[in-house]
Amino acid sequence: MKKQELSTKNRVLTILLTQPGVYFSGDSLAQSLDLSRESIWKAVRSLKADGHQIASRKKAGYAYLRSQQVDALVLNQWLHLLGSDLVENQQPVVQVFEQIGSTQAYAKDMVAKQPLIRPALLVAREQSGGYGRQGRAFYSPKDRGLYVSLALPIPVNTQLSPSLLTTSAAVALVQGLQTFFPAAPFQLKWVNDLILHGHKIGGVITEGVFDFESQQYSAVILGFAINLMPGAFPNGLESKAGTVLADSEADLDLNVILAQLVVNLLKMADTYQNGDYLPVYRKLSLLIGHAITVKVGTDEKTGVVTGISDQGGLIMVEDNTGQPQTLYAGEVTKVKLLENLNL
Template identity: 55%
Template sequence: MTDGKPKTKDRVLADLLAQPGQYLSGDQLAADLAISRESVWKAVKSLQKDGHRIVSKKKTGYAYLSSDHVDEQVVDAYLEQLSAGQQGFDTIQVFDDIGSTQTYAKDYLAVHPAANPAIFTARTMGAGYGRRGRAFFAPKDKGLYVSLSLPINPDKAVVASLLTTSAASVIAQVLEETFDGLDVSLKWVNDLIVKGHKVGGIITEAVFDMETQQYNALVLGFFVNVLPADYPAEIEQKAMAVLDDPKQLVDWNFLLAQLILALVKMNEDYQDGHYLADYRKRSFLIGQEVSLQVGSDLLVGTVTGISDQAGLELRLTNGEKKILYAGEVTKVKLHENLNL
């Protein structure tokens, strides 16, 4: 939000957000904010034009339902409500358009180390990237594109493999709890899969402090394709959205708040590996023959499991057994469209 005195429409929105889904009369809003009923009406019209779904009922008032886009004020209010005010954030920044939230987050945190988590998200991105620097398509208001900084606890080890797989499990759980009938599986190490197509991905990076010669933050980047879009030709057979109906209403800010709080909680205790049981259950690679690119080497074998450190357990065609913590599954015998 901008500095200085809040706009009238932002004050009206804040009042409505205090009780989302509940009606507040125009008289009550006017009294709360010491403005006229006409000012309330104008503010509501402006908010509706901005994409906030606010309904009105004669002799009852106005109620906030949701927004058609990620909004800083709304997600901040939901984070406050869902955490009962117990979870603080150093900054919450929402961009209409940006090159990459991940790049921005790392640059920002290098100058502004965060004691609490920090959120960087955008309605669209022009230069988003995933693992191995691969670019991805981020159509406006069709998905969530997020970078979340997670402070490093000096008393706990950072286990990158467990962090990424635990985050994948948590995101899958929240999506299934949000959308009825959804079934999310996982492709090692970081891809979210629905009906054999990729709907999201995760990247974990660290911010290094040159002065202290230590890492001062982790940046967990993730995207989720929520609504269908016109995907570029090179990925249209591989990518998909969580929902089939492009007109389905999505409570973007409530979903984002749920994901953020679940990931922040996950960061507190993922090191003990207790998210692995769910990750293994969701992994469709176990028991499958795969091709795995590791550097310049192409390995072919059968996935026998996920190790306690989230490595891929592979039995090569010559019988040799390996546990891999790096590499990319480029082909699965039953899912040849997953080369993303």
């Protein structure tokens, strides 16, 4: 009985999603699905209880507006709509978790057990063990943001460019966010932090999965987390972390935003090695022209950032030597005048 009820409401939702905002009469839905009007009404009521916002209008019917949480069916529909120019093997297989330790850890384990044939998109409504670079924890409260890992297969004999991939992915994410929040002054802190109004609102992590038999990387896992709506940050994070929106009741659909970000990343993955994203990365860079401290291994270097190299490295003039050098690994721990970015 439960399976039948779930199937019914998903069938109704699938039709409503073909034209978001457009009304479908109860009669037309009933005829299309060979159901009674009462069954349609019950399905819509159940969908609303699940967090889907569906408008009901007398004599007009029902129209899908938005969903208050990530939903696999809704996300898939938006991926096909926004990614209609992607080839079939670029369309990802989607899996949504109510709660998980870490999508990134799950993705790495999944790929290690079975090679990827096409991209896999793993999304959590909530994470208990989300992490970023250097293993740093990322607070992931339920339905307050996007917590995602995109696993991409790597064709045989394809070389990775980790610094270019991470910087390009950061640009692709910002460009996706700008589609919905065009007035927000997003910035990027090398190499992977998304900054808004002087606070970290998200980050990117790229991890490769190595195949010992072929002696090359078989997949890369692009993980990202973005704080969209306010939530109660743990002690110590309030002054450092931020959110894209100040209003937790804002009318937005996490699914359409996520779909746009993923489509941007899938397109980026095909072209990032040519460096096309670097001009935008440089424009968005928070660090160029600033004095910083960067930790490389156990050493700390201080100096002024002068640019981003053509391979995504950080170019800085070190105080001790007065000579320019390019860093491809490290963690910026302090930006003069922006101490709250010590994350």
